[in-house]
Amino acid sequence: MPETDPRGAPTVARLPRRPDAVLVQAVIAGALSFAHLHDIAAAAGQDGWKAWAYPVSVDLLLVAAWRRMRTLRATGAPARSAWTWFATALTASLGANIATAGLLDLAAVPAWLRILVAGxxxxAFFGGTLLAHTPTGTTEAEPADTPDSVYAEQDPEPEPVTPPPPAPALPPAPVSSAPPVPAALVEHARKVADDHRARTGTPIDTATLRARLGVTPQLADAIAARLQPA
Incomplete structure (x- = not known):
């Protein structure tokens, strides 16, 4: 049965931690490179704490350049500057390792090496400053001020609605201009017309009828129309 803790919950077996071979190798290689750089700096006249500061400076520049290269690659930005400083720090570290392999007399360091160590x-300060202030390309550009014309195009003001033209008015119905004629006046006019026919043998005309009746021309026309045979 699985083991349980005092509260009754099953316990998980813990495996013993094993040292990471890659990490151990990195620590050993870093320590040896650190010591070689210290020895070269001390042989070039940089004694005391200054000799210990040189390997720290070289390794920090190497790591900073590597991290900057990875960041620039991730953003798609060019990484030539970071590669340059990575190669510079790697050359300084590798050169110190090779120089301490017996190819260089550390008791009589040449002048050119003293100049390189002193400079x-x-x-390293210049390279570190450039790496720290190199843009990574991830900063989003601030939106520029949008001119009013763009907003006018995106949200135009509504045009005034023109009402449709009114429908043409129907022409008024024609009104008869003939004045009303009383029936008694019509009968009187008929007697006058009959008398005129009896005396002259011709039908009475409108002018004679108007003169005999003493009416207006419009009323005379209306009476003449009533006297016409159907």
């Missing part, structure tokens, strides 16, 4: 702080 390294300025080179």
């Amino acid at each position: 390294w702080p300025a080179v």
